[in-house]
Amino acid sequence: MNNQIQPGDSRQRILARIAASLGRDPAIAAASAAYAVLPRHYRATAATPPAQSISRFLDRLHEYNAACVRVASEAGIAAAIAAVLAARSQSGLAVVSGIPPAWLPPGFNFPLANPLTAEELDRQPGILTACAVAIAETGSLVLQSGPRQGLRLHTLVPDHHLCIVFESQLVATVPEAFPRLDPNLPTTFISGPSATADIEMTRIKGVHGPRSLHVLLVAD
Amino acid sequence: MRISLFIACYNDALFPQTGKAAVRVLERLGHQVEFRPAQTCCGQMHWNTGYLREALPILRHFVRVFADAETVVVPSSSCVAMIRDHYLKAAAMDNDPALAREVKALLPRVFEFTEFLVRKLGIDDLGARFTHKVAYHPSCHSARSLHLDEIPLRLLRHVRGLDLVPLANAQECCGFGGTFALKNADVSSAMLADKVRCVLNSGAEVITAVDNSCLMHIYGSLHRQRTFVRAVHLAEILACSEDESGGESVLAPDQHYALAEHSARVATETAQ
Amino acid sequence: MKPEANSSPWNRRDFPEAAREALAAEPLPTAPFEHSQTRRNVRHATDIIQAKRNAVVAELPEWQALRSAGAAIRAHTLEHLDHYLLEFEANCVRRGGHVHWAADAADARRLVLEILAPHAPREVIKIKTMTSEEIGLNACLEEHGIHPVETDLAELIIQLGHDRPSHFVVPALHKSRGQIRDLFASAMHRPELTDSPEELAAAARSYLRQKFLTTPVAISGANFLLADTGGVCIVESEGNGRMCLTLPDVLVTVVGIEKVLPCFQDLEVFLQTLPRSATGERMNPYNSIWSGTPAGDGPREFHVILLDNGRSPILADAESRQTLRCIRCAACLNACPVYHQTGGHAYESVYAGPIGAILTPQLHAMHDAQSLPYASSLCGACYEVCPVEINIPEVLIHLRSQVVQQQQSTLTGSLGLWNIAMKSAAFLMQDGGRLGAAVRLAQTAQAPLVSRNGFIEWMPGPLSGWTKTRDLPALPAESFRAWWRRTRSAQPATPAASEPHHE
Missing domain, CATH: 3.40.50.10420 (NagB/RpiA/CoA transferase-like)
Structure with missing residues (x-):
């Protein structure tokens, strides 16, 4: 083999090697037919009663050291946010675009996150978003870039993330979450605050992402 | 039932008492036991060391010797694993559909000793008596290939006077691994040290298993350290019976596993 | 494909040699307890991950x-x-x-x-x-x-x-x-x-x-x-x-x-x-x-x-292609009793543990790291935990056979001790009479090695790997087949295949 490979060569070379190794021509079809019949005998959906999903979700968040407050209706969101901020002695937090003004309690600052640079976000005390779907089995919040859910850096740079989850957004298992997602949008699964176990396998809450995660679980 | 005993090559040469114990247990249950002297080896050592070509004539020989056997019983789980997991692959490798057919016909008739007693015969109480503190080492092939699970423990729990003690990290390999013990002697020894520490911590007087290969390895260290713990194949424990009625004791006069002999004698004396 | 000139910091020694060093305690003044500390850390970490893994898998x-x-x-x-x-x-x-x-x-x-x-x-x-x-x-x-x-x-x-x-x-x-x-x-x-x-x-x-x-x-x-x-x-x-x-x-x-x-x-x-x-x-x-x-x-x-x-050529081998299914979870490392002892460095490879033992030599088209397929006791713990069912022991054996074929293709390899021993053993194991005779010969020949306690405590050559840390029982005077012949000769011996079928 030559030490110097010409640009463009490698693509043809690799594809040819794969085809040769698999013992056929590079042009292939039939992948989709074979894909369709792959065995998938795991739970795609689970007939889980909502109450059970909710209690599992709360358990998981508790294990992750993420705080969760239950809210009786959408009308109660503002008061719940006010309570969280008051408890943290926080003067406010950044909000992503699309958050309904009715969610925001008076007496706090809620600057819009979208125009802020990363450095400016770094100086914000926290961020408020909603989510696309939440998963009870794993205690996960799934966010997709767009209105109410912001951009990926919004839920990353500030040290505190407050996330609104409606009970209708909660699914029991991981496979149930996927049909509710748009595969084309930037997507982040968040399961508890950022963490590491790199030091003697001790799980430590908070490395580079937000060190505090609050969830408001809203009945709807 | 007419049972053909495949003793396994290393048991034949090193641990004949295990074969004698298996014969005694099976005959006591009223079965007719035969030993085909043409038998040699399952081919595992060659296969696992990468000498696949060299393993082929050995396993062909096995299939030929036992082709017409009604039932083949083997007091060595790793040999059974070799036969079950690799014989068909060997036939495919050699492009030999006839061999594949013979293997397929033979496989349902080949059993590990304890598996044969519990799964095939449905017996878990052999009327045995063995008054010692015993720990059971689930050898890798018996656990992960044959999935014997609770079978050996069920047999041991029915042995009169036997005090079964738990073994920490029981599922971890003892480090034998056939030629691994020679090719990677340092790592193998380190693994063995961990296993032996667990055996000693268990407080057992006897370590047992369904494979003498692992027991030879574990006992190799126990003996080197001059501990009091002995290694005894499970078949030998099951052969120590309460109602021994004279005749030659199959366990005597083997020098290595004097404990089993001693137990048999104690059992006989107790019964009288 | 020709392996590339060494471009990585991994200078590859044979696994047994690197493992021996990892398992050795170094002289105190130079690096006190570093190896011991490393081994304790590896054990601690893998024990914790294993326990957590087993719990969340079981649910x-x-x-x-x-x-x-x-x-x-x-x-x-x-x-x-x-x-x-x-x-x-x-x-x-x-x-x-x-x-x-x-x-x-x-x-x-x-x-x-x-x-x-x-x-x-x-x-x-x-x-x-x-x-x-x-x-x-x-x-x-x-x-x-x-x-x-x-x-x-x-x-x-x-x-x-x-x-x-x-x-x-x-x-x-x-x-x-x-x-x-x-x-x-x-x-x-x-x-x-x-x-x-x-x-x-x-x-x-x-x-x-x-x-x-x-x-x-x-x-x-x-x-x-x-x-x-x-x-x-x-x-x-x-x-x-x-x-x-x-x-x-x-x-x-x-x-x-x-x-x-x-x-x-x-x-x-x-x-x-x-x-x-x-x-x-x-x-x-x-x-x-x-x-x-x-x-x-x-x-x-x-x-x-x-x-x-080096990945695409691996696809050509139907037996070892499964190596490429790997999703790099490292569960096989955490489960591996060899890894528990040596840690990752002894593999002298970016990918350590059981998956490294099969992936690394294949990435190098089997021109390198030939000792890695032998860095396993074939205990099967890796296969048991693999989330994409890679039968690592099966691939290890497959790669060992390639290493054996490489060795047999050279004069020094084919005249090597291992090859001669394995060939001879294979010859003996094709015939019950031959094997019986060999055992009888060994019963006599072992005498100089047998201690008074009935155990072999020292052996020469490659066998010394055993007796460095382990005793070996001597062959008893009578093999099972000899005992059977002596005590059961009244019963008909059953020669291979020629015996009529018994009901």
């Missing part, structure tokens, strides 16, 4: 179904690898990404440098990536005046300590908190640091925060590529990955060609099996999935380098 009733589905999806992808790579390329490009193909490590390094050149960075931030280690990227960047900053906590520990990763999920598991504290205190000029893991993680956070906010170029690996969306999925815990994926202007992802999955939705399997297998969590804190350069969110320039580097 999923469909675990075996998930394993089988994962294995089937990965096997299917490999059978149609060119198809899915082309589909990934088209979709990634359509969404604004650039896709490059690297035939080998040198090719990949050249591509990275070419991509970086217009941006002339002095520093790049990096997410933990084994492909980067595989192609020796850090050394190459340093040579060209670009300082790579590792941002994963464990990789940072490795980088600051001029060490090598010993595990591909928890690369610094061989380090204790005390060792990490000393490293951070000196490298970050923080003498006041204690060995509390919280404090050490906080130190890493403040050390790296400014780098995240100001460094314009990031380099990553990837856990999965998604053909149907041109997407990339990265699974992580700390958030350093998300920082690198979203804050810089330019992102370069170097990923093995085998990492592709057909569909976005296939993640529903692997996002269940990977976290549980890798860290014993139901889900790791962060998973990022994106394709190309989504408007206004993340880097403006995104490059994927598809790395072959």
